[in-house]
Amino acid sequence: MSAGxxxxxxxxxxxxxxxxxxxxxxxxxxxLALAAVYxxxxxxxxxxxxxxxxxxxxxxxxxxxxxxLSWASNFKGLFTFQNGDFRWWLLNSFIYSLLTATLAAVxxxxxxxxxxxxxxxxxxxxxxxxVGSLMVPATALVVPLFLLEHFMGLTDTYxxxxxxxxxxxxxxxxxxxxxxxxxxxxxxxSCRVDGAGELRTLWQISRPLLMxxxxxxxxxxxxGTWNNYFLPLVLLGTESRFPLTxxxxxxxxxxxxxxxxxxxxxxxxxxxxSVLPMLVLFPFLQRYVARGLSFGAMTxx
Amino acid sequence: MAVQAGGATASLxxxxxxxxxxxxxxxxxxxxxxxxxxxxxxxxxxxxFAVFFAGPLIYSIVLSLRSPLTxxxxxxxxxxxxxxxxxxxxxxxxMGYFGLVQVTVMIGLAIVLALLLDSPYCxxxxxxxxxxxxxxxxxxxxxxxxxxxxxxxxLDSALGVPHRLGLTSGPLQPLDYxxxxxxxxLIVTWEWTGYNMTILLTSLTNVPHEVLEAAxxxxxxxLSIATRIKLPMVRRTVIxxxxxxxxxxxxxxxxxxxxxxIASIGSTFTPNQIIYTTAFAFGNxxxxxxxxxxxxxxxxxxxxxxxxxVRRRMDPFAATRAVVK
Numbered sequence: 001m002s003a004g005x006x007x008x009x010x011x012x013x014x015x016x017x018x019x020x021x022x023x024x025x026x027x028x029x030x031x032l033a034l035a036a037v038y039x040x041x042x043x044x045x046x047x048x049x050x051x052x053x054x055x056x057x058x059x060x061x062x063x064x065x066x067x068x069l070s071w072a073s074n075f076k077g078l079f080t081f082q083n084g085d086f087r088w089w090l091l092n093s094f095i096y097s098l099l100t101a102t103l104a105a106v107x108x109x110x111x112x113x114x115x116x117x118x119x120x121x122x123x124x125x126x127x128x129x130x131v132g133s134l135m136v137p138a139t140a141l142v143v144p145l146f147l148l149e150h151f152m153g154l155t156d157t158y159x160x161x162x163x164x165x166x167x168x169x170x171x172x173x174x175x176x177x178x179x180x181x182x183x184x185x186x187x188x189x190s191c192r193v194d195g196a197g198e199l200r201t202l203w204q205i206s207r208p209l210l211m212x213x214x215x216x217x218x219x220x221x222x223x224g225t226w227n228n229y230f231l232p233l234v235l236l237g238t239e240s241r242f243p244l245t246x247x248x249x250x251x252x253x254x255x256x257x258x259x260x261x262x263x264x265x266x267x268x269x270x271x272x273x274s275v276l277p278m279l280v281l282f283p284f285l286q287r288y289v290a291r292g293l294s295f296g297a298m299t300x301x
Numbered sequence: 302m303a304v305q306a307g308g309a310t311a312s313l314x315x316x317x318x319x320x321x322x323x324x325x326x327x328x329x330x331x332x333x334x335x336x337x338x339x340x341x342x343x344x345x346x347x348x349x350f351a352v353f354f355a356g357p358l359i360y361s362i363v364l365s366l367r368s369p370l371t372x373x374x375x376x377x378x379x380x381x382x383x384x385x386x387x388x389x390x391x392x393x394x395x396m397g398y399f400g401l402v403q404v405t406v407m408i409g410l411a412i413v414l415a416l417l418l419d420s421p422y423c424x425x426x427x428x429x430x431x432x433x434x435x436x437x438x439x440x441x442x443x444x445x446x447x448x449x450x451x452x453x454x455x456l457d458s459a460l461g462v463p464h465r466l467g468l469t470s471g472p473l474q475p476l477d478y479x480x481x482x483x484x485x486x487l488i489v490t491w492e493w494t495g496y497n498m499t500i501l502l503t504s505l506t507n508v509p510h511e512v513l514e515a516a517x518x519x520x521x522x523x524l525s526i527a528t529r530i531k532l533p534m535v536r537r538t539v540i541x542x543x544x545x546x547x548x549x550x551x552x553x554x555x556x557x558x559x560x561x562x563i564a565s566i567g568s569t570f571t572p573n574q575i576i577y578t579t580a581f582a583f584g585n586x587x588x589x590x591x592x593x594x595x596x597x598x599x600x601x602x603x604x605x606x607x608x609x610x611v612r613r614r615m616d617p618f619a620a621t622r623a624v625v626k
Contacts, residue, residue, distance in 0.1 A: 021422070024422045024523075025422045025423075025424060027422075028417050028420065028422040028423055028424075029422075029423070029424050029425070031413075031417065032414070032417055032418070032423065032425075032429050035410070035414055035429075035433065035494075036429060036432045036433070038491065039432055039433060039435060039436060039491065039495065040432065041451075042444075042447040042448055042451055042491070043435070043439075043447075045447065045451055046447050049450070049456075057456060058455060058456065060458075061458060062451075062456070062457045062458045062459050063459070106345075107345045107346050107349065108346065110342040110343070110345060110346065111342060111343040111345070111346035111347070113342060114338070114339035114340070114341070114342030114343040115339065115343060117339065118335065118336050118337075118338055118339025118340075118342075119336050119339070120336040120337055120339045120340045121340075122340065123339065123340075126343060126347065129350065129355075133350075133354060135601070135604075136358065136597065137548060137551065137552050137596065137597050137600050138552075139552045139554065139573050139576075139593070139596075140358075140361065140593040140594065140596060140597040141354065141357040141358060141361065141593075142576075142577075142593075143361065143364075143576065143580045143586055143589045143590055143593055144356075144357035144358070144360040144361040144364055144590060144593075145353065145357040146580075147360065147364070147586060148352075148356055148357055148360060163349065163352075163353055164353040164354075166349050166353075167346070167349050167350050167353050167354045169350075169354075172346060192335065198335050198338035198342075199338070199342075202342070223437070223438060226440065227439075227440035227441060227442075228440075229440065229441065229442045229554075229555045230554055230555070230573075230577075234577075234581065244440075245440050245442040245443070245555075248442060248443070248446065249442050249446075249558070249559060249562065252446060252449075252559060252562045252563060253562040255562075256562055256563075256565075264450075264456070267446065268446075268450070271443045271446050271447060274440070274443060275438065275439050275440070275443055278438035278439075279435060279438055279439075282431070282434070282435060282438050283431055286430075286431055286434055289434075289437070290434070290499045290500075290503055291503070293496065293499060293500050293503075294499070294500045294503035294504065
């Protein structure tokens with residue numbers, strides 16, 4: 001930075017700068033490792049704590065495994081407490097996430113592709129609606145959504161949770177720009193000359209080109225639905241229809257009520273079980289997810 | 302842009318087959334004839350959008366103009382109630398303070414981590430990048446449960462260490478109502494730093510190589526390359542993630558709700574908590590609708606104000622405009 005450093009740099013490329021370089025590498029790695037500890041400590045604690053029973057949780061060292069692992073009895077408690085509701089929550093979270101992600105990917109891809117590849121009346125209006133709705137805070141809609149679904153008899157049903165989540169403006173925005181780049185207009189013209197229908201062209205020619213974008217969209221929607229809390233909390237009343245987030249929070253609040261059962265081991269193990277599938281898959285999915293997230297920022301560059 | 306993968310190469314042979322020359326008008330005719338297919342493809346989304354997005358949006362405005370008691374039109378009465386509700390504005394101000402402190406710390410940390418991962422002094426870049434990104438896969442509710450228990454002296458014996466050493470009069474109580482705001486900051490920072498870092502890192506990898514090489518040839522140090530070249534080049538990305546964070550802060554709900562169950566920090570901690578309580582505990586949906594509309598307004602004002610502070614006019618939807626055109 002300083003004039004001195006600039007003058008010295010070419011001269012001391014040898015042993016001196018090698019030492020400085022090593023010091024910088026060590027310092028950088030130490031800082032990065034410290035940040036990694038911040039991220040990993042609660043996850044490590046969750047794994048360790050899930051192996052403890054009620055009395056061990058309150059008597060043993062927080063960050064050390066107990067002398068006797070209680071995983072077996074904790075699992076039994078987790079899957080049998082309250083008639084085994086937890087099994088439903090796990091299944092429900094998969095149902096909500098899988099159906100929402102699949103359908104949202106289809107709906108958003110169709111719309112994004114349609115907007116990018118066809119010129120029709122009202123196209124600009126749809127674009128303005130999609131981009132404008134990106135700026136509406138979703139939680140502002142929860143109360144009226146509940147009332148509207150109540151009129152339609154959709155509250156406390158699976159459809160009631162899934163249908164609103166299919167409106168995924170970011171997905172449409174993402175797919176419109178992805179389609180514009182990934183599918184050349186000339187290719188579609190050639191298909192038309194050959195007499196192929198538009199939907200058949202989309203399915204047979206464009207779909208393979210769009211696949212990386214569709215996978216990204218599916219994953220973002222899946223994770224978003226799996227993690228969602230506010231919407232199912234408001235819309236659902238029957239415990240056997242809860243997803244994991246709503247179910248576990250109900251258990252957490254039940255502990256603080258009078259004369260409640262101390263179900264800390266069940267809650268802690270239940271939390272671990274609800275994050276484990278995603279954490280295990282994440283190394284394989286990271287690339288796709290990161291691309292989708294970066295997308296909003298990239299288009300502004 | 303990563304999005305371009307594959308498309309261009311696949312089209313080459315086919316494009317070569319179409320006869321070149323006076324095909325422009327024919328193509329245009331072909332496209333116009335099939336234009337309606339686009340509307341048909343968009344229709345499932347449009348139908349869902351109308352029922353589950355536009356519908357509730359319009360209904361929330363209609364609802365907010367109705368009397369909670371009679372259901373009759375009352376003008377701006379509910380809005381007047383919101384404007385004079387001190388607990389609502391306390392929550393909004395609390396989120397303002399939260400945003401100033403937490404968003405600054407989180408974005409600062411995300412920038413430092415992304416620049417370090419992008420520097421030549423980093424070892425194990427892929428592993429670190431993956432670890433930082435992991436909390437994105439953890440639902441906010443689960444993050445709040447983990448941290449909530451970890452910050453409780455009953456469950457976390459480490460919080461009692463200062464007491465046993467005679468430094469404090471009792472075990473540390475990070476979920477005490479005076480400290481709860483900072484506990485939530487700790488949790489939210491844990492959840493979202495890696496997410497923001499990931500977006501920044503992707504953006505940093507797009508900084509042209511020639512620019513960095515030129516700086517190195519000129520003898521610029523890594524530190525000045527990072528702060529004077531890389532950071533200005535990802536300026537728009539930084540602004541983008543700050544805006545996302547401001548919107549996220551004003552919508553905070555999961556973490557305070559769970560912490561309130563664990564340590565009774567209060568049910569009026571954030572605006573969204575108040576809206577939920579108003580609508581579903583008090584059954585006053587009309588007032589809750591007005592509170593929601595005001596919160597949406599505050600969000601828009603905060604976002605616009607932030608754009609005003611960073612001054613330079615920019616177009617966050619330049620790419621859309623290119624497609625619309």
